[in-house]
Amino acid sequence: MISAAEADFAKFIQPEINQHSFSPAVLASANFDKSLFNSALYDQHDVYCPPAMYCASPKRQAEYFAGRYLAAQAMSYFDIHQFTLRADAKRCPQWPSTLVGSITHTNDYAACITALKTDVAAIGIDAQDMINDARVERLQSRIIDKAESSLLSQNELSPALGLSLCFSAKEAIYKALYPYVQQYFGFSAAKLHSIDPSKQTLTFRFDPALWVLHNDRNTLQLNYLCNDQRVLTYLILPASMK
Incomplete structure (x- = not known):
């Protein structure tokens, strides 16, 4: 008992x-x-x-x-x-x-x-409550640029979901890389490159100057989960990719 x-x-x-x-x-x-x-x-x-x-x-x-x-x-x-x-x-x-x-x-x-x-070289996770429609217009320019916004619209994601995913993903990237970089970097350091809703993946290009694990790629792929309330994004970089 x-x-x-x-x-x-x-x-x-x-x-x-x-x-x-x-x-x-x-x-x-x-x-x-x-x-x-x-x-x-x-x-x-x-x-x-x-x-x-x-x-x-x-x-x-x-x-x-x-x-x-x-x-x-x-x-x-x-x-x-x-x-x-x-x-x-x-x-x-x-x-x-x-x-x-x-x-x-x-x-x-x-x-x-x-x-x-x-097994893993770097890892980052971030959960965000869904950004409501009223806040999208106010926050969008702080989180994504016009090219990223256009890419999201091409995938028929709602503005609220697309912005919530990018916000969360960029936070997850920061959490994964900061322990190695040891310096602050903003949302503009990672740019959305592609999104695959069927696989629930997001790919970002990032500033090579931030990368200290000597990865020969300039993209990072994250996975995401979402429901009506929140989004969850995570980056897992295998140690074999150092």
């Missing part, structure tokens, strides 16, 4: 581990109910809470906890337990020396993807 605390926690978050669709990476993901969050969960589940997070809003604490809790679930698949997942000054998670990983969250969804460095 489960305890009352376990039952309450199950109401807050129920992680799912996907070991197949993202191979050789592992994805831990979950919806969570931030209204049920209690800061005591950090200690109860051995999730490291940085000092600055104690001053954050309950909403931000819930999002941070969900991401780091799922990171622990993903790392346990690789037999890494009770690892203190800290972040650098730029909030980039500092993974165990044997792993690469990436974390994302929205207001009520979080995910973490991890893989062995021997």
Whole structure:
């Protein structure tokens, strides 16, 4: 019989581990109910809470906890337990020396993807709530240029879905490359090159000056998943492609 605390926690978050669709990476993901969050969960589940997070809003604490809790679930698949997942000054998670990983969250969804460095050179994941029609016009010029917009329209994607995918994909690219580049780069560094809705893939050309893994290609292919509420994009670069 489960305890009352376990039952309450199950109401807050129920992680799912996907070991197949993202191979050789592992994805831990979950919806969570931030209204049920209690800061005591950090200690109860051995999730490291940085000092600055104690001053954050309950909403931000819930999002941070969900991401780091799922990171622990993903790392346990690789037999890494009770690892203190800290972040650098730029909030980039500092993974165990044997792993690469990436974390994302929205207001009520979080995910973490991890893989062995021997299998994967770089990895990035990003979830975004669908951009509504009212915000598309205001945000479009900040995220994509006219050529990218034209390419999306040719694939008959709605403006909201197309922009949401590009926004998410460029964030995923940043998360994958930043640990190696160690410098900020904006949305213009990666340009949408092609999209295949049937395979749910996006291909981007990127600035070669950003690439430090000596890949001889100048494109990156990401996969995506989407529903009416959100989009999820992820980049997995195999180690054999270094």
